[in-house]
Amino acid sequence: MTDMPTHTMLxxxxxxxxxLNKSHITQLTLINSTPPGEWDVLALQEPSLNSLGNMKANxxxxxxxxxxxxxxxxxxxxVMLISSRISTDTWKQVEFPSVxxxxxxxxxxxxxxxxxxxxxxxxxxxxxxxxxxxxxxNLPSLHPTEQDHLVWLGDFNCHHPLWxxxxxxxxxxxxxxxxxxxxxxxLADYGLMQILPKDVLTLQLTSSSNWTCPDNIFCxxxxxxxxxxxxTDPG
Amino acid sequence: xxxxxxLTQFDMSLVASADSLSWNYCEVHWEKFNSTINKALANINPxxxxxxxxxxxxxxxxxxxxxxxxxxxxxxxxxxxxxQKHWWTKDLTK
Numbered sequence: 001m002t003d004m005p006t007h008t009m010l011x012x013x014x015x016x017x018x019x020l021n022k023s024h025i026t027q028l029t030l031i032n033s034t035p036p037g038e039w040d041v042l043a044l045q046e047p048s049l050n051s052l053g054n055m056k057a058n059x060x061x062x063x064x065x066x067x068x069x070x071x072x073x074x075x076x077x078x079v080m081l082i083s084s085r086i087s088t089d090t091w092k093q094v095e096f097p098s099v100x101x102x103x104x105x106x107x108x109x110x111x112x113x114x115x116x117x118x119x120x121x122x123x124x125x126x127x128x129x130x131x132x133x134x135x136x137x138n139l140p141s142l143h144p145t146e147q148d149h150l151v152w153l154g155d156f157n158c159h160h161p162l163w164x165x166x167x168x169x170x171x172x173x174x175x176x177x178x179x180x181x182x183x184x185x186x187l188a189d190y191g192l193m194q195i196l197p198k199d200v201l202t203l204q205l206t207s208s209s210n211w212t213c214p215d216n217i218f219c220x221x222x223x224x225x226x227x228x229x230x231x232t233d234p235g
Numbered sequence: 236x237x238x239x240x241x242l243t244q245f246d247m248s249l250v251a252s253a254d255s256l257s258w259n260y261c262e263v264h265w266e267k268f269n270s271t272i273n274k275a276l277a278n279i280n281p282x283x284x285x286x287x288x289x290x291x292x293x294x295x296x297x298x299x300x301x302x303x304x305x306x307x308x309x310x311x312x313x314x315x316x317x318x319q320k321h322w323w324t325k326d327l328t329k
Contacts, residue, residue: 007250007251007253008251009248009249009250009251010248010249010250010251011246011248012244012245012246012247012248013244013245013247013249014242014243014244014245015242015243015244015245016240016241016242017240017241017242017243018238018239018240018241019238020238021237021238023237026237040249084252085251085252086249086250086251086252087249087250087251087252087253088252089250090249090250106247106249107249107250108247108248108249109247109248110246110247110248113245113247149245149247151245153241153243155238195243196241201239202238202239202241203237203238203239214238215238215239215241217241217243223245226245226246226247227243227244227245227246228244228245228246229242229243229244230241230242230243230244231241231242232239232240232241232242233239233240233241233242
């Protein structure tokens with residue numbers, strides 16, 4: 001008799017993704033200036049962590065760490081913040097054996113939406129290999145029906161003519177493309193389409209001042225019909 | 236070396252958190268409450284000896300409805316403060 005819940009619907013799924021480059025200032029600015037009423041999911045890579053491997057947040061966000069953080073103690077390089085205005089009955093975390101990937105599943109009126117927040121280390125392709133092994137056995141729960149949605153986003157730390165500018169062709173070395181082909185094959189196998197327009201650059205390198213595109217976002221083909229916007233915000 | 240953020244919006248509907256309201260008994264006008272509940276109780280059977288399970292359940296249901304309808308009509312509601320903390324006392328620890 002004391003509680004009278006009244007459910008309302010949020011009409012959009014709004015995702016903010018950013019590599020914070022372990023910057024404490026960038027992270028605090030993000031947490032304190034991002035209106036939780038406007039954004040539903042913050043998908044962060046390389047967050048600033050304390051000695052316990054935790055990040056700071058406020059009451060407007062529920063922090064989701066990689067499940068592997070609790071089993072092997074490594075510091076996570078991918079973290080997701082879910083707005084507390086979203087009912088916790090409608091989303092859950094999916095276990096994944098790496099501190100570089102967080103997976104959440106959101107129940108929407110348009111179907112189940114599974115969002116992968118990925119940090120891909122530029123020195124090895126272990127994360128991609130783990131995804132390659134993980135997906136076949138878990139696809140029935142990740143993508144139960146054809147109407148359900150898969151979204152992959154994050155810092156993939158790789159360069160390819162599919163998303164980078166042609167002037168960055170010096171980065172498209174044979175060895176780099178050969179390693180990257182494993183990721184491209186997985187994207188193709190699971191019908192994932194790039195939704196960030198080609199030539200949209202997300203990172204300026206300190207050494208050369210050259211702009212590249214290591215960050216990206218992909219989704220299943222039919223999910224593109226629900227896309228309202230996908231673009232960078234230089235701030 | 237800061238990455239530029241990527242903003243994406245999908246036309247997908249999510250269920251918002253339950254907007255829980257609770258009764259604010261501090262703000263009740265008790266004279267109005269008493270007169271309202273007396274009228275509600277006058278409309279149900281007076282207290283009597285109950286020797287059947289069914290009649291007991293019916294009487295309990297009528298009393299519950301009278302209380303709920305009175306509270307809905309007279310007791311104001313309040314939204315919990317977002318910074319409210321769980322409370323505890325030493326007596327409860329015993």
